[in-house]
Amino acid sequence: MVTDTANRLRSQAEDSVNLRRKLNRSLRMQKVRALLLIAPLLIFILISFLFPIADMLFRSVENKIVSQVLPRTVASLQSWDPANSDLPNEATFRSIYADLAIAVEQRRNTRVGTRLNYESPGIASLFRKVKRGMTKIDVSSFINFFNDLDSNFRDSEWLAREFSEPELAKLLPFSASALEYWRVENPEGGQPDSYLYVSLAVELISASKAELGELERPIADFLVKAQEQLPRLDHVNLRDAFLEIDRKWGEPTVWRTIKMYSSTLTTGYLLNSIDMKKGLDGPEFRDDSERLYIKIFIRTLVMSLTITLCSLLLGYPVAYFLAHQPLRRANLYLILVLLPFWTSLLVRTSAWKVLLQQEGVINDFMVVLRIIDDSGRLIMINNQFGTIVAMTHILLPFMILPLFSVMKTIPESYVRAAKSLGASSWTAFRRIYFPQTMAGIGAGSVLVFILAIGYYITPELVGGTKGTFISNRIAYHISSSLNWGLAAALASLLFGAVLVLYWVYDRIVGIDNVKLG
Amino acid sequence: MKIDRLVISSLGALAVSAGSAAAIDLTVVSWGGAYSQSQINAYHNPFMELNSDVNIIHDESAAEAVAKLRAMNEAGNITWDLVDVVASDAIRLCDEGLAMEIDFDTMIAPAPDGTSARDDFGELIVTDCFIPQIVYSTTFGYRTDVAEWGGREPSTVCDVFDLENFPGMRSLEKRPINNVEWALHCDGVPLGEIYDALGAEGGLERALAKLDTIRDHVIWWSAGADTPQLLADGEVVMGSTYNGRLFSLIEEKGAPVKMLWDAQAFDLDGWIIPEGLPADRLEATLALLRFATDTQRLADQSKYISYGPARKSSAPLVGMHIELGIDMAPHMPTDPANAENTLIYDYRWWSDYRDDIDAKFQAWLAK
């Protein structure tokens, strides 16, 4: 009897497990089918949307160029103390000679100069000048030094055979890469360029003699010998040669900048975008005269919120009016709301100029009506007021549409019910109608705010000096200064700020309460 | 209709390719508007008449050229063949390795008298990648009907900073270039020493302090069309813009405005060829470039727009405006009467300090 019951219970449990398994299987099939259906869209979004954004955001920390173009210099500067006001040693100058000689051939000297110029103005022309300057530097001693050791050093084929030994390439990596680069550029062979010999001379200083000796290659003996005889090159002074090209090579700032921005990932752009910079003792704030971005960030947020609020105040009654019209007339009015989209943004913005400027329509009108004196014409454009007016106008439809579509779904009977229950019109609106439009307010506000925060054409045209947004600076760095790293950093911060606001919004209002229609 | 044209054009192309090499499309990027039109009239149409196998496609996105060229380069797909940029952008593009280096001796036509192109362009060759076309200047225009001025007219650039004798709003470009130079000049620095003073400790602060004296009376512009419009509307009494824009405001629209040539800031506009063009397009592009930058073609352009040809040898060939029938020589920024006192823009200096000074200038503006 007891076992009977137990058996029955067990078989029931098994049945339910089986049932759940079956259900899961059928649900999984449904999910897979649904996923397959949206796969093309998903892949499209991934490739055309998420990947480029991720790539752009990554640029805010990406900094490969310095270590790629100046690998020998970066390695050599490792032992140099940037806090020291002394210049780096001769080996560093020889390293940068080899690096720049290759970079000039690749036309990358100016590019790394541009990168470093973002951090320390003046470096761009320093790196540009080396193209002509380096041809004047006499490095024949390096070439002769190795040729005197053995005439085989003139033969790129022989060198290539020797360097094909992995042990050697590991021991003298920069020389190996210099040789490889030369052979790619000069497939016909012959005597390598000076940078290979300079590179060899630099690397031999610190190479282990024992390991060199252990190599079972003809070159091993020559390299050991070369290492012993290196002091013969001490008289060569590339440092003075560089100072002759430009005195600035003698300023520790240049070397400090190279060292500080040599890592492949940098915080430099992000620090810059919050008005800070890398100092010797970690991040520090910039001078007051250079602080810009935090102020503009705050301004962007405050003005976007203001615009959102203005759109809401203006859009709410309009949406309410539309939602309470007969369908056919509502559609007609809706077209009128959308009408501005048929004209170009520039035209709409320019129209505001005509209306708001000091000699403009509104001022003229008020002078005629004697509301203001001719000498007391109001300044309503090229400031924050102008930006808020123009942008509110442009973004208003994005507020009206979600509000309208939400209001349309609220039956009139709610307000009637409230009234019949004793609520005055105002109470019925405040306690019954308004709360039900929250979803539309949420959607409209999020839409308008996010659009506003990224706007730059209108603020640029009517914003004057006080009405520009952070996007204006991003646009400047993307299209004018080409400092894409900084642009990406600013964009990342903006993105972060939006995410934070979104989170706050979710906490306060609840994102489920957003309805676009 | 569309199909008709397609058929006709492809038939035309067929006819051409039967006789010569296959037809080729070249995308030429410029600024649009009157300027592009002057290039089309002076260079592109005559070139296409001579070379029926070349079809020039006009693109008007020169304003974003630098960013777009970099994006194209990163994507490894260069779709532009010849790009019109200002000199400072050409330097950037050259530095970035995005523009091709030009050999002036072989790629550019010498002057009719045999002077080499390098000498004919002279000091206007500011970077290896850039072939200048025109000299334009940023200078001031002022209204001639300002009652408060009591009949006075500005005669020097420093009158822009003189609110007492010349009250009213001014318009200046929303960037440091030129403005800080003029400010320093009017603070007592001779034109020849501007960049030394600007580079020295406190130099920029000095310039900004001078600009501070008029900042409440300035409308900052960012599009070249702004100042002419502001002047025409009477929103400002004087303002800086490109001399060609002022020419059309004064001569074509007849606005009560005059030019103030004093301390005009010269700048250059010209061509670059993107790095990495395929051989066939490069060959056609070089042919177009050689044609478009020869002495006669540069002189022809000034028939349509009041910018000075960049070649010395073109200057004597400048004639009348094609529609207005005005002698164009006196309207050239390079005309000796206009160029008595000019600001020579230092490209090298600005390429180093532009970002830094721009950040400080923007911070000052935002104050």
Next chain:
Amino acid sequence: MPIDANTGFVRFEGVQKTYDGKVLVVKDLNLSIGKGEFLTMLGPSGSGKTTCLLMLAGFETATHGEILVDGKPINNIPPHKRGIGMVFQNYALFPHMTVAENLAFPLDVRSVGRDERDAKVKRALDMVQMGGFESRRPLQLSGGQQQRIALARALVFEPDLVLMDEPLGALDKQLREHMQFEIKHLHERLGVTVVYVTHDQTEALTMSDRVAVFDDGRIQQLAAPDHLYEMPENSFVAQFIGENNTLMGIVEELSEDVASVRLDGGEIVSAVPVNVGAVGERTRVSVRPERVELDERKLPSGAHTIAAEVQEFIYMGDIFRTRLKVAGNEDFIVKSRNASNQTRLSPGEKIKIGWLPEDCRALDA
């Protein structure tokens, strides 16, 4: 329950309503509703019944005429000051409030103290057997539950008058019938005046003290349910309320209480003259299907017989439904009880059926 036209609790006096200035949707309405009465406005859609309700509630204004509640004209009193409870077709429960908040709403806007409010909310919920649902949201409730809450909300502030606009329309049949009784019992218990709008005649007959049948903007008949059913005053009411067999004919003779009608088939029948013109005019003779006897032998004396041909016989469980061809009308229905001695007819059979003359009413054509 006789209602004096001058003392009714709710009075419509010569009320007219037009929306577009052309068509009157309510034409000269005069209606007096007694205190504590359950009055139903019944009619097809577009008959003006809902407009009357909305005018009473204050959501529409009368174009002409006066509406009085408790002797006071209310035309100029805004809806929220009328103190009339209302139950809407789709309940109109506020979706962003809990059940308790919904019920507390009318009390809150009347500034009722907190303790009193909570007590009343609890009492109202208990009244509709929904205690324990205080913290639910309306969307978490079933249709019937929402209906009860809507009812409780309309009653919680103890109005003297409650309006109901097709409140059961969205419920399924079984639930609807159940709710009909509940509403009726609530009405009996509270003694509140109810004006109820519906297009469902069963609902109207089941619940009401009196029913006003609306059509074309007018009250066609105002009477108690039994009176309405058994003594329709015109053919619209006769056809709208319940099922009815009609036979067209011409009045042959007419006296005070008997009209002799020659049917279109030639037969002569006598009927109670309710709404007929003079001799020689067309009339519509109506007989309820359940008042017709299929078996000639069972007819009492004085009954009237007529030849019929069976068209269709339908077995419906408790009743049989027989469709006959009578005097040219092929849709003549007879309902008979499923009694053990009841005959089951087959199509094609020719029989004689009959009815009592007093069950036969001559109405307007």
